[in-house]
Amino acid sequence: MRGFYIGRFQPYHNGHHRMVEEIAAEVDELVLGIGSAGDSHSPRNPFTAGERVMMVTKSVAEFDVVSYAVPIEDLDRNSVWVSHVQSMSPTFDVAYSNNPLVIQLFREAGVEVRQSPMFNRDVLEGAELRERMLSDGDWRSLVPAPVVDIVEEIDGIERIQRVSETDSNGDATSDPE
Ligand SMILES: Nc1ncnc2c1ncn2[C@@H]1O[C@H](COP(=O)(O)OP(=O)(O)OP(=O)(O)O)[C@@H](O)[C@H]1O
Numbered sequence: 001m002r003g004f005y006i007g008r009f010q011p012y013h014n015g016h017h018r019m020v021e022e023i024a025a026e027v028d029e030l031v032l033g034i035g036s037a038g039d040s041h042s043p044r045n046p047f048t049a050g051e052r053v054m055m056v057t058k059s060v061a062e063f064d065v066v067s068y069a070v071p072i073e074d075l076d077r078n079s080v081w082v083s084h085v086q087s088m089s090p091t092f093d094v095a096y097s098n099n100p101l102v103i104q105l106f107r108e109a110g111v112e113v114r115q116s117p118m119f120n121r122d123v124l125e126g127a128e129l130r131e132r133m134l135s136d137g138d139w140r141s142l143v144p145a146p147v148v149d150i151v152e153e154i155d156g157i158e159r160i161q162r163v164s165e166t167d168s169n170g171d172a173t174s175d176p177e
């Protein structure tokens with residue numbers, strides 16, 4: 001059986017990783033959809049699709065599952081989004097998500113959806129991770145080890161700090177959080 005799990009993974013963190021660990025126990029193969037693939041270099045979406053492919057691929061290598069990382073760009077039309085996903089991904093039997101819109105769209109299209117509990121959500125949340133990256137806080141303990149290496153390799157902290165700089169009016173210079 002093949003599963004599909006989509007997220008923005010900005011960055012890929014230990015909450016995602018726990019979810020993948022549980023999914024890996026249920027499926028033989030797993031497609032990891034890299035959502036909002038066209039977005040990067042903004043406070044909410046600092047990392048490129050290619051950088052997120054690296055984070056996901058190197059992290060998931062520790063699990064016993066065949067995996068494929070597939071970038072998926074956003075569309076203006078929710079009504080055709082599932083078809084768009086299916087056109088970009090290896091075929092799958094079940095989708096995993098905790099995102100209400102994603103769940104609704106897959107269910108309406110007749111795709112089985114499974115949810116998981118949220119793990120340690122008070123800290124395992126992309127927004128919290130990005131905040132800690134901005135303020136030189138401890139983000140390293142909240143991500144798999146390969147993600148630390150990749151963020152360092154791409155100078156990710158310098159980037160997120162730079163794209164989050166404010167102008168003289170105090171407004172964010174790029175997409176707000
Ligand atoms: N701590 C967690 N435990 C379990 N699932 C999670 C956790 N954090 C996120 N998820 C789920 O993983 C999927 C992808 O989430 P996403 O990439 O948006 O991460 P996020 O932490 O919610 O990020 P952001 O704060 O940037 O929106 C969603 O279905 C989301 O509900």
Ligand SMILES: NC(=O)c1ccc[n+]([C@@H]2O[C@H](COP(=O)(O)O)[C@@H](O)[C@H]2O)c1
Binds near residue numbers: 008099
């Ligand atoms: N119309 C669309 O393009 C559409 C609809 C639903 C989800 N998505 C994407 O799927 C991903 C869902 O991931 P999250 O659960 O991380 O929000 C996001 O990248 C989101 O933009 C896109």
